[in-house]
Amino acid sequence: MTKPHILQMGAYPSWDVEALEANFQLHRYYEATDKNAFVAQHADKIRGIATRGELGANRDLINSLPHLEVISVYGVGYDAVDLEAARARNIRVTNTPDVLTKDVADLALAMMLAQSRAVVPGDHWVRSGKWASEGNMPLQRRVHGKKAGILGLGRIGYEVARRLAGFEMDIAYCDVAPRDFAKDWTFVSDAQALAERSDFLFVTLTGGPSTRHVVNKPVIEALGPTGSLINVSRASNIDENALLDALETGKLGWAALDVFEGEPRLNPRFTMLPNVLLQPHQASATEETRRAMGRLVLDNLMAHFEGRPLPTPVL
Numbered sequence: 001m002t003k004p005h006i007l008q009m010g011a012y013p014s015w016d017v018e019a020l021e022a023n024f025q026l027h028r029y030y031e032a033t034d035k036n037a038f039v040a041q042h043a044d045k046i047r048g049i050a051t052r053g054e055l056g057a058n059r060d061l062i063n064s065l066p067h068l069e070v071i072s073v074y075g076v077g078y079d080a081v082d083l084e085a086a087r088a089r090n091i092r093v094t095n096t097p098d099v100l101t102k103d104v105a106d107l108a109l110a111m112m113l114a115q116s117r118a119v120v121p122g123d124h125w126v127r128s129g130k131w132a133s134e135g136n137m138p139l140q141r142r143v144h145g146k147k148a149g150i151l152g153l154g155r156i157g158y159e160v161a162r163r164l165a166g167f168e169m170d171i172a173y174c175d176v177a178p179r180d181f182a183k184d185w186t187f188v189s190d191a192q193a194l195a196e197r198s199d200f201l202f203v204t205l206t207g208g209p210s211t212r213h214v215v216n217k218p219v220i221e222a223l224g225p226t227g228s229l230i231n232v233s234r235a236s237n238i239d240e241n242a243l244l245d246a247l248e249t250g251k252l253g254w255a256a257l258d259v260f261e262g263e264p265r266l267n268p269r270f271t272m273l274p275n276v277l278l279q280p281h282q283a284s285a286t287e288e289t290r291r292a293m294g295r296l297v298l299d300n301l302m303a304h305f306e307g308r309p310l311p312t313p314v315l
């Protein structure tokens with residue numbers, strides 16, 4: 001039987017590519033110099049898309065593939081997939097939830113600690129010889145016992161909160177309604193009120209039009225000069241220009257960011273700021289988690305083409 005043709009939107013680790021190639025005919029979109037011509041060349045054969053959370057599949061691409069049946073996302077965030085376009089043609093969409101939740105939460109905590117205790121500058125202070133030539137580093141900021149806010153108490157937000165409880169922090173969260181499983185933590189009805197009461201504000205919302213710029217100028221300034229903003233969700237959840245303005249003027253104390261508009265090409269203003277910790281969208285990037293994500297991408301595609309129930313369907 002001929003292997004189903006799959007449009008591969010982005011690079012995967014070799015172990016995933018080997019497994020996919022054993023079952024599918026892959027067409028590597030990301031390697032094409034003329035991507036429109038590449039899609040036109042293969043459109044009549046493509047039955048599936050294997051994509052990544054940040055790459056998704058937009059309306060134009062979906063509508064250019066007349067035989068598209070399924071879109072498998074390597075990531076929990078499917079905000080870059082045009083669900084309306086997929087739904088209109090009964091195209092299945094899958095993602096990779098749960099397997100990455102705890103790694104993402106781990107990195108959120110690591111970013112809070114690394115920034116508050118100046119772990120990266122501290123390493124440089126020693127390596128550069130400044131410790132010997134200039135003495136001790138400036139004092140940094142305590143974490144345990146402070147006030148933490150979780151903007152979006154989904155799976156990742158919940159795991160972040162669980163971890164913060166280990167640091168004896170006063171935890172509050174903002175979501176569409178109070179959660180029964182969160183009785184130990186304070187429910188706050190809106191993002192600005194949450195920011196006002198927080199020292200550390202974690203953005204763990206799903207991305208997409210309904211959450212775009214939820215963290216806006218009023219929220220950022222409510223977090224204020226002694227506050228830290230930590231984002232392991234999607235850049236679209238934050239008004240980046242307002243964030244940069246506040247960081248540059250001191251109206252916001254610090255930010256620790258794993259996602260950026262236009263990534264991997266971020267606004268160069270970020271790279272000039274000493275009060276920002278920059279990470280390369282690596283919150284789920286451990287070998288264990290990425291192997292599990294890749295397995296789910298394959299399992300969802302295999303299930304679809306074999307007529308079995310999808311392991312992790314979105315649509």
Ligand code: 8YV
Pocket residue numbers: 052053054074075076077078100281282283284285
């Ligand atoms: C991945 C993510 O880095 O899960 C998501 O939505 O953004 C990350 O876990 C990304 O999807 C892999 O490219």
